[in-house]
Amino acid sequence: MLVLPWLHEHFSSLVERFNRNTLHHGILLSGPRGVGKEQLAEALMQSILCLKPTSEGACEACQSCKLIAAGNHPDRYMLESDKQLGVDAIRTSIQKLNTTAQIGQHKVLLIPIADKMTEAAANALLKTLEEPTDNTYLLLITHRLTGLLPTILSRCEKHVLATPPTAQSLQWLAQQGFTDVDEALLKAYGNAPLRLASALSDEKSITYRDFMDGLQAMLGNNQDITQAAAKWQDHAEQVVYWCQQYFHDQYCQSQRNEDLQRYQQCIRLAARVRHPGVNKMLLLCQIFSQLKQA
Helix, strand or coil, X not given: CCCCHHHHHHHHHHHHHHHCCCCCCEEEEECCCCCCHHHHHHHHHHHHHCXXXXXXXXXCCCHHHHHXXXXXXXCEEECCCCCCECHHHHHHHHHHHCCCCCCCCCEEEEECCHHHECHHHHHHHHHHHHCCCCCEEEEEEECXXXXXXXXXXXXXXXXXXXXXXXXXXXXXHHHCCCCCCXXXXXXXXXXXXXXXXXXXXXXXXCCHHHHHHHHHHHHHCCXXXXXXXXXXXXXXXXXXXXXXXXXXXXXXXXXXXXXXXXHHHHHHHHHHCCCCCCCHHHHHHHHHHHHHHC
């Protein structure tokens, strides 16, 4: 499995430690969206389950690697949900980990969005982190460390993945066929190359250029903010992020106290956009109203 170029050092270090039997049983990968946390976890998982791992990782030729490629490896467990991860899901996964590995020696549980665990679920996982079964590894992923209990954080080995250098991101994007990308567009997606690549590949996704065109129309033509909010509510989290950037740039240019207050207000609203049940259309209307005033 190919490892993203800016993650080679992290990956090589983890694989080396696994081959020396010194890899921690609980690995927590954190960092912004779009830096490759999931890809790194998948590559490490495959290396752990591989029957003939090398210093470069999985061999990609053994029975285990072929089962992973086919998506039906019996010792690879994935725990994910569109909503919260409840205690029953955690307990079911733990029961599976307590069984004997069917292929090779190792078992791996991946939790791609670990901050979705409820407090009860996290507490249920805690015992396994404290007293893991033999040859068991837990790989947790999050872009929001504050969403995890301190007890979970203290039991895991933490690896923080940063966004790659701009030049490296632009080079990688060009190799993927995204040649019409510049530093400003990359910045609009938090300097996260995978996040930008995903947005440009998804026809249903709103792009930064769409947002800026719509923003200028709303500000210049006195367009109804309710119409814009209704149009963008399905992409509210991304739109709020761009609005936050807009307010920040406005304040940096003006240094006016009122622009700083609008930026701080946008930060408070941005913290609410991920909450379940929040009225995203209303929230966007509040932000767009601030934009109009600015």
